[in-house]
Amino acid sequence: MILPKLKNITVERYVEGLSKFKKIENPIKLSANESALGASPKAINSFEKQKDKIFNYPESNSNLLRDSISKKFNIDPDKIICGSGSDQIFDFICKIFLERGDEVIVTEFGFIMHRIYASLHGAKVLLAKEKNFKASVDEILKNVTDKTKIVFIANPNNPTGTYLSKDEMFNLRKKLRSNILLVVDDAYFEFIDKDDFSSGLDIFKDKANVLITRTFSKIYGLAGLRLGWGYSSKQIIDAMYKIKPPFNVNRAALAAGAEAIKDNEWTKRAIDHNKLWSEKIFTILEENKIVSNKPTANFFLMNFDKTKINSDEVFEKLAKERLILRKMEQYKIPNSLRLTIGTGEANQHFIKSIQEICK
Ligand SMILES: Cc1ncc(COP(=O)(O)O)c(C=O)c1O
Numbered sequence: 001m002i003l004p005k006l007k008n009i010t011v012e013r014y015v016e017g018l019s020k021f022k023k024i025e026n027p028i029k030l031s032a033n034e035s036a037l038g039a040s041p042k043a044i045n046s047f048e049k050q051k052d053k054i055f056n057y058p059e060s061n062s063n064l065l066r067d068s069i070s071k072k073f074n075i076d077p078d079k080i081i082c083g084s085g086s087d088q089i090f091d092f093i094c095k096i097f098l099e100r101g102d103e104v105i106v107t108e109f110g111f112i113m114h115r116i117y118a119s120l121h122g123a124k125v126l127l128a129k130e131k132n133f134k135a136s137v138d139e140i141l142k143n144v145t146d147k148t149k150i151v152f153i154a155n156p157n158n159p160t161g162t163y164l165s166k167d168e169m170f171n172l173r174k175k176l177r178s179n180i181l182l183v184v185d186d187a188y189f190e191f192i193d194k195d196d197f198s199s200g201l202d203i204f205k206d207k208a209n210v211l212i213t214r215t216f217s218k219i220y221g222l223a224g225l226r227l228g229w230g231y232s233s234k235q236i237i238d239a240m241y242k243i244k245p246p247f248n249v250n251r252a253a254l255a256a257g258a259e260a261i262k263d264n265e266w267t268k269r270a271i272d273h274n275k276l277w278s279e280k281i282f283t284i285l286e287e288n289k290i291v292s293n294k295p296t297a298n299f300f301l302m303n304f305d306k307t308k309i310n311s312d313e314v315f316e317k318l319a320k321e322r323l324i325l326r327k328m329e330q331y332k333i334p335n336s337l338r339l340t341i342g343t344g345e346a347n348q349h350f351i352k353s354i355q356e357i358c359k
Contacts, residue, residue: 011120014112015330024322028349030340031326033158033188033299035221036273037343040259040266043222047256058251061241062229065249068258069229073201079231081240082249086187086215086228087113092240093150093183093211093230094121103147107135109160109331111185114152123149133293133301133333134162137172144176151176154185155200156192159301159331159338161293165196169203173210181236183211188297190219190267191274201231208233216253218298219270220260225253274298277347281339284351288358298341301333307358311335314357321353 016032039047062082070077083089094117098104104118108130115125124147128139135153151172156163164172173182184200204210211232217223227249230240260266278295285292289306304311311327315337318325323346326338341347 011116012330014116024319024324026322027324028322028342028346029324030342030346030350031324031338032223033218033297033338033340034223035218035270036277036298036341036346037221037266037270039221039256040263042263042266043220043256043260046259047225047252050252050255053251056251057247058249058254060246060248062249062254065254065258065261066229068261072261075201075205075231076234079234079237080229081237081244082227082229082254083244084228084248084250084253085217085226086185086213086230087117088226088248089211089213089228089230089240090114090117090152090183091120092243093181093236094118094123095243096236096239097149097181098123101147102149103145105140105143105148105151107140107153107157109133109157109333110135110152111154111158111187112330114154114183114185118150118152130160132162133160135164137164137168137175140172141175144180148177148180150181150183152183152185154187156188156197156296158188158297158299159326159328159333161296161299161301163192163194163197163296165194166198166203167196169198169200173204173207178209181209181211182207183213185213187213187215187218189214190271191297193275194296208235211236216257216260219267220257221270222253222256222260225250225256227253227257273344274341277341277344281341281347281351284354288354290354290358300339301328301336302339303336305335309357311337314354317357318350318353321349323350323353 066077066080098121100122102123104123106115108127126143186200189199200212216227291303292300328336
């Protein structure tokens, strides 16, 4: 049978962390930068209460959740749009701005979904060189042409764990043409504790030509429910509402998200846990000649050039210990693996295993 002819889809597919290792029993997944502590018990309670209402559609425009977000961050709810993950916000923004022939700048090792959505919507994606796995404002500016429409940057970035300071971000916006949209992906901002860092929302709250994205998948531990949001000028947000599918965020996600964002105690616990373990693990990595980013978010990009054993061998040996890390082939980062900070038990197990492997 001859099927209807498909469009020529050339976009590369996202490769998820665990997909190749389903055979391992009780794997310890340290490959997707999920929350070590899981979701707030209050969020889980709110999620469970939805079970009798799943026959009802959710609110189409996430009004209650937008109110909670607006109160927490002191921002206008009409400038917020919620999505099924912040991924969906990247999709919306590309959909409303990009036409064939437009150009989008991402950094060399910038979060991969930014470039996937940009090319999906027909743009040419330019990679700005990084210096030592850190984004460079100068290199981004070198790639600007008449056709540039959007610059994407995750700060701190996944998978490199590096960040641009508040001054560098400010400088980037100042030097970009005003009709280039700057998208700042704040996915991991809660974890970072550096004096020269500010979140995208804090720096650019009043900038009409910036879109900030945030997620409930990391610090709030709700990755499985798919929930994120975007904040920008009314004009841009209104355009996104025009193309947004109705009921794009499910009711369980909305209910859990509204409670998660209010549970400051749980959020603090997650931050403290991450700080404690990321500092501990960083020391162990240094002792074992594994080069990585300094503690910033809830993961490390680890390079094995100075160890006796390469990243593929380390991956296999850790997998035998049920520890699943993320390979960096899709990012074309050689001899490296990404490790997510896990529960105390998982981290102890990782430390013991990596010390054994590298000795
Ligand atoms: C930088 C960055 N942005 C966004 C996301 C995805 O967030 P969401 O789960 O909200 O789609 C991730 C997930 O790994 C990420 O690392």
